[in-house]
Amino acid sequence: MEPVKVRIEGLEVHYASKRALHGVHLEVNTNEVLALIGPSGCGKSTLLRALNRMNEVLPGVKQRGSITLEGDRIDQMDVVELRRRVGMVFQRSNPFAKSIFENVAFGLRIAGLTSTSELAGRVEQSLVQAALWDEVKDRLGDSALALSGGQQQRLCIARALAVQPEVVLMDEPASALDPIATARIEELIHELKTRYTIVIVTHNMQQAARVSDRTAFLYMGELVEVGRTETIFTNPSMKRTEDYVTGKFG
Amino acid sequence: MPGHTDKAFERDLQTLRDKLLAMGARAEAMIAESVLCLAERDSRLGKHVIASDAEVNRLEVEVDDLCRRVLALRQPAASDLRFITTALKIVTDLERVGDLAVNIAERAIDLNDAQPMPIYGDLPHLAQLAQTQLKDSLDAFVAGDAAKAEALLGRDELLDALFLKLFNDLLQLMMEDSKHVRRATNLVFVAKHLERIGDHALNIAEMVIYMVRGTDVRHPLSRELHRAHAS
Numbered sequence: 001m002e003p004v005k006v007r008i009e010g011l012e013v014h015y016a017s018k019r020a021l022h023g024v025h026l027e028v029n030t031n032e033v034l035a036l037i038g039p040s041g042c043g044k045s046t047l048l049r050a051l052n053r054m055n056e057v058l059p060g061v062k063q064r065g066s067i068t069l070e071g072d073r074i075d076q077m078d079v080v081e082l083r084r085r086v087g088m089v090f091q092r093s094n095p096f097a098k099s100i101f102e103n104v105a106f107g108l109r110i111a112g113l114t115s116t117s118e119l120a121g122r123v124e125q126s127l128v129q130a131a132l133w134d135e136v137k138d139r140l141g142d143s144a145l146a147l148s149g150g151q152q153q154r155l156c157i158a159r160a161l162a163v164q165p166e167v168v169l170m171d172e173p174a175s176a177l178d179p180i181a182t183a184r185i186e187e188l189i190h191e192l193k194t195r196y197t198i199v200i201v202t203h204n205m206q207q208a209a210r211v212s213d214r215t216a217f218l219y220m221g222e223l224v225e226v227g228r229t230e231t232i233f234t235n236p237s238m239k240r241t242e243d244y245v246t247g248k249f250g
Numbered sequence: 251m252p253g254h255t256d257k258a259f260e261r262d263l264q265t266l267r268d269k270l271l272a273m274g275a276r277a278e279a280m281i282a283e284s285v286l287c288l289a290e291r292d293s294r295l296g297k298h299v300i301a302s303d304a305e306v307n308r309l310e311v312e313v314d315d316l317c318r319r320v321l322a323l324r325q326p327a328a329s330d331l332r333f334i335t336t337a338l339k340i341v342t343d344l345e346r347v348g349d350l351a352v353n354i355a356e357r358a359i360d361l362n363d364a365q366p367m368p369i370y371g372d373l374p375h376l377a378q379l380a381q382t383q384l385k386d387s388l389d390a391f392v393a394g395d396a397a398k399a400e401a402l403l404g405r406d407e408l409l410d411a412l413f414l415k416l417f418n419d420l421l422q423l424m425m426e427d428s429k430h431v432r433r434a435t436n437l438v439f440v441a442k443h444l445e446r447i448g449d450h451a452l453n454i455a456e457m458v459i460y461m462v463r464g465t466d467v468r469h470p471l472s473r474e475l476h477r478a479h480a481s
Contacts, residue, residue: 209327234328234332235328243252246327246328248252248254248255249252249255
């Protein structure tokens with residue numbers, strides 16, 4: 001077993017009077033892909049966003065419990081540094097209205113990198129890792145908005161990778177993509193886990209089954225079960241998990 | 251237990267269950283008739299068994315087809331996945347049981363044309379045991395009862411022992427008087443087919459345990475693999 005990268009203990013999140021998560025204890029191991037599954041409103045996106053303190057930007061959010069990244073409490077870290085170490089890829093690709101190159105270089109420039117050659121090297125490396133380099137290497141100056149949906153999403157992954165994070169959070173990264181673009185993202189996730197720890201939220205259970213090492217099932221703000229993905233999808237322990245993965249909910 | 255939200259999926263699973271049960275019931279009846287054909291020297295029963303095989307074969311094709319459709323369209327998980335994989339496995343066992351009943355019927359028809367044998371020894375007992383094993387394994391499947399399936403596993407040795415005894419008795423008979431060779435050989439085949447039916451019932455019972463508990467108990471190796479996998 002790889003060492004624990006992220007440890008969540010007694011996490012509770014409230015949106016005003018609504019309790020979105022309670023009593024969540026969960027560990028994310030280094031270089032694993034952990035999938036969070038559960039019906040809409042179960043708290044999986046809230047849990048994902050808690051990992052790089054994205055919930056803080058929402059008004060009326062209260063959070064209790066502790067989350068540590070390699071043993072350090074994330075609520076005591078500099079939030080910019082935390083988000084560099086814990087990057088995020090969203091459901092809808094959201095490239096900036098800039099060139100392909102500038103999209104990937106954006107975080108690096110903010111981090112103070114100015115050397116043109118170093119920037120070029122890091123941009124190339126990130127695009128290679130995001131499996132996009134071969135498709136865009138001859139048009140790095142073109143607008144990112146001219147790329148296809150699948151390419152834009154891989155560009156966003158490259159942008160997240162450029163700042164060399166340790167953990168990558170993915171919120172439904174392929175839900176707006178066609179099956180081929182989805183397959184590319186899934187293949188990419190397989191490759192990325194050798195370097196990064198990945199937590200992915202997905203509504204597509206087959207996708208969770210395909211890409212993740214372990215799966216956590218959440219229901220009404222509680223963590224019901226976490227285990228090896230194969231076990232969760234073939235022989236889960238909890239009845240609520242069984243009902244959810246076999247489509248017996250609602 | 252709540253049903254599936256998708257009612258068409260629920261109907262597919264029910265249809266699959268019904269077809270397997272129809273197939274099991276047909277296979278059980280075929281063995282009973284083939285054994286009766288021999289015991290009562292009534293070859294009409296044997297011919298009925300031979301004619302019934304087409305229905306079992308048709309059901310096998312239909313079950314396979316439905317399983318493929320469910321796998322492709324529904325991507326079943328957890329207990330549904332285990333049920334589909336169990337269906338795909340036991341359908342083969344049931345089809346083979348049908349074939350074995352036909353084989354018994356063919357031997358019985360041949361025996362019925364000759365003089366009765368002086369001894370059948372433990373053959374009725376063997377036939378009854380094989381039928382009970384199949385019936386119990388199918389009951390365990392219907393009820394999703396892993397404990398009942400587990401109880402079957404130990405009983406297979408009794409069938410094997412009975413077959414061996416019967417084989418030796420018939421061999422002895424053949425050695426004593428060569429005019430018994432043809433009929434005794436037919437009986438050895440019947441006994442072997444009954445013993446094989448017991449093996450298929452055992453396969454079904456093992457798959458029922460997998461279907462209910464998710465544990466593969468088929469071979470010592472699979473048990474070890476399961477333990478290593480789970481740890």
